[in-house]
Amino acid sequence: MNHPIFAANWKMNHGPSEARAFMKTFLTQYPRHYDRTIIFFPPAACIETVDREVDGRSDILVGAQNIHWEDQGAFTGEISGQIARDAGATVVLVGHSERRHVFGETDEETARKCAAAERAGLRPMLCVGEKLEEREAGKTEEVVLRQLRAGFSRLAQMDAFNPLVAYEPVWAIGTGRTATADDASATHGVIREELKAIVGDRARAIPVLYGGSVNAGNAPALLSAPDVDGVLVGGASLDAGSWISIVRTRLTAEIAAEELASGE
Numbered sequence: 001m002n003h004p005i006f007a008a009n010w011k012m013n014h015g016p017s018e019a020r021a022f023m024k025t026f027l028t029q030y031p032r033h034y035d036r037t038i039i040f041f042p043p044a045a046c047i048e049t050v051d052r053e054v055d056g057r058s059d060i061l062v063g064a065q066n067i068h069w070e071d072q073g074a075f076t077g078e079i080s081g082q083i084a085r086d087a088g089a090t091v092v093l094v095g096h097s098e099r100r101h102v103f104g105e106t107d108e109e110t111a112r113k114c115a116a117a118e119r120a121g122l123r124p125m126l127c128v129g130e131k132l133e134e135r136e137a138g139k140t141e142e143v144v145l146r147q148l149r150a151g152f153s154r155l156a157q158m159d160a161f162n163p164l165v166a167y168e169p170v171w172a173i174g175t176g177r178t179a180t181a182d183d184a185s186a187t188h189g190v191i192r193e194e195l196k197a198i199v200g201d202r203a204r205a206i207p208v209l210y211g212g213s214v215n216a217g218n219a220p221a222l223l224s225a226p227d228v229d230g231v232l233v234g235g236a237s238l239d240a241g242s243w244i245s246i247v248r249t250r251l252t253a254e255i256a257a258e259e260l261a262s263g264e
Contacts, residue, residue, distance in 0.1 A: 004223055005164070005207050005230030006247045007039040007125070008237030009065065009093065010046075019046040023053035025240040030247065033059050037230075038247055039091055039125075041065050044079050051088025063091035063125070066099060069112030071119065081120025092117050094124045095151055097170045101131070107150035115154040118161060125164040125232075126151040127211070128191070132171035140169075141190050148194055159199055165191055165208045166232045172212030174234060181225035184210045188227035216245040223249055 014022060019042050030038075041063045042050045051062045064084035071080050084092060093099075094117065095110035110126065117124040128147040130140045144167065155161055167187050172178050179187075188208045195203035210222050211232030222228055237243045 003034075003036050004251065005037045005039060005209055006249075007041065007063075007166070007209060007211075007230065007232045008243060009041045009096070009211075009232060009234050010043060010238060011065070011098070011234060012043060013238055014042060014046060016046050016049045019049045020053060022240050023050055026244060027053065027057075029240075029244055032057060035251075036247065037061065039063050041091075041093055044084070044087075047084065047087040047089050061090050062088050063093065064089040064122070065093050065096070067092050067094075067113055067116055067120075067122070069109065069116045071116065081116045081122050085120050085122055089122060091123045091125055091164070093127060093166075095127045095147065097127060097129055097168055097173055100127075101170060107147060110147070110151045111154040114151050114163070115156070118155055118157070123162055123164060124151075125166050125209070127166045127168050127232075129168040129170050129173075129212075135169065135171060140187060144187060144191060145194055148191060149198075152198060159202070163206060165195070165206060166211050167191060167208060168211035168232060174213065176213050178213045178218050178222075179210070181221040181228070184222055185225035185227055188225075188229075192227050214246070216242060216249070219246050219249045223251060 037059055039061045040050050047062060047064060054060045054062060067081045067084055068075050068078035071082055094113045099105040114124045114126060128144045130143040134143050152158055169179055191208050192203055195206050207229040208227060209230040209232045210228050214231045214233045215236040219231055222231060233246060
């Protein structure tokens with residue numbers, strides 16, 4: 001991976017007026033950066049608003065939180081990949097823990113949604129992660145690999161596709177509990193090895209993010225861990241000031257370069 005990814009999942013927060021105000025504050029204080037990429041996942045009603053405020057900034061992408069697996073039809077309340085793309089999205093979350101465990105989304109449905117994203121020209125960010133009882137039973141690897149394999153099982157051209165993965169242990173989301181940097185790195189390593197089995201050497205180009213109670217305090221350690229290519233942030237991304245602190249996280253390589261230049 002060339003540079004880290006900072007993804008903000010606003011969930012069911014910030015309507016169009018709040019989103020517009022947030023983006024104006026954020027963009028005023030966050031000039032273009034070339035060493036990292038920012039992704040915003042606002043509610044569906046705000047995708048176009050956020051995209052309009054971003055105004056072509058190549059370092060900032062806009063995504064959808066969810067899509068339906070069909071391209072069109074009588075699915076009241078849903079949006080298709082094409083609709084999300086037309087609104088300005090280039091990325092889409094698939095299989096977020098809340099979709100799986102609150103709305104009952106299955107592995108098969110995540111596979112169909114990843115395929116729908118592929119058809120629409122969207123990059124899916126496939127979310128995988130275990131519940132607390134699964135972790136305590138030693139089933140983290142089993143659960144994560146099952147979800148990963150299933151999610152990508154229907155892609156037509158996986159060898160030429162460019163997805164993302166987010167490891168988000170369910171027990172750490174919104175609880176204040178966070179996997180240690182070593183815990184995250186270990187599971188990310190398992191994910192990376194499986195991606196190698198699926199796409200070969202291209203696995204290194206697929207970003208694997210960590211999500212689960214990420215904040216400005218723990219982001220530096222997580223981003224310094226091997227195989228952690230970015231962070232997927234929920235609650236801490238809702239306040240512009242908090243989010244700016246996170247996306248400005250100084251990276252290990254950056255600190256090392258400064259120390260070398262200063263002769264320390």
